[in-house]
Amino acid sequence: MKSTPDNSATRSHLTAKARFQNAVQDRAPVAFIIDDTLVDKIGQETILTLFCDGRYDESEFQIDIVLESPIYRRQERGQKELGRLCESVGLRTIVDSPELHGKEAVLRRSDDGELFFTPHNLIFTAS
Numbered sequence: 468m469k470s471t472p473d474n475s476a477t478r479s480h481l482t483a484k485a486r487f488q489n490a491v492q493d494r495a496p497v498a499f500i501i502d503d504t505l506v507d508k509i510g511q512e513t514i515l516t517l518f519c520d521g522r523y524d525e526s527e528f529q530i531d532i533v534l535e536s537p538i539y540r541r542q543e544r545g546q547k548e549l550g551r552l553c554e555s556v557g558l559r560t561i562v563d564s565p566e567l568h569g570k571e572a573v574l575r576r577s578d579d580g581e582l583f584f585t586p587h588n589l590i591f592t593a594s
Contacts, residue, residue, distance in 0.1 A: 495575075496573045498522030498523055498571070499519040499520065499521055499528075499572065499573070499574060500519060501517050502519060503518040503568065504518065511537050512535060512536040512537075514531050514532065515549065517529060517531075517532070530582065533545030534549065547581075548581065548583075548584075555572040555585050555586050556571070556572050571586075571587035572585065573586070
């Protein structure tokens with residue numbers, strides 16, 4: 468008789484990831500904690516990747532913010548997103564990405580995909 472491996476942890480992780488993706492697509496607020504960061508050059512762009520854990524569930528996900536790009540609008544948008552993130556976690560500026568480790572915030576995505584961040588303890592009301 469063959470035994471099948473217990474994939475319940477994998478299923479629960481995928482379910483949490485699916486819940487996160489659905490929430491972001493629905494433009495619902497998603498509370499998260501920044502676990503780790505990476506600044507990397509991808510093509511001609513410099514990208515800040517935030518590795519995050521869901522604040523109220525087991526989801527793990529990443530958020531990419533464009534820091535530098537030859538396309539002015541992409542860089543400008545990324546700089547705004549980084550500014551909003553820093554403001555939401557109580558930092559005026561950052562020198563190095565590890566300053567974001569352990570910080571908590573809430574993510575919302577606008578209709579055009581732009582990222583908005585607010586403090587994790589802010590109460591949301593329907594708009």
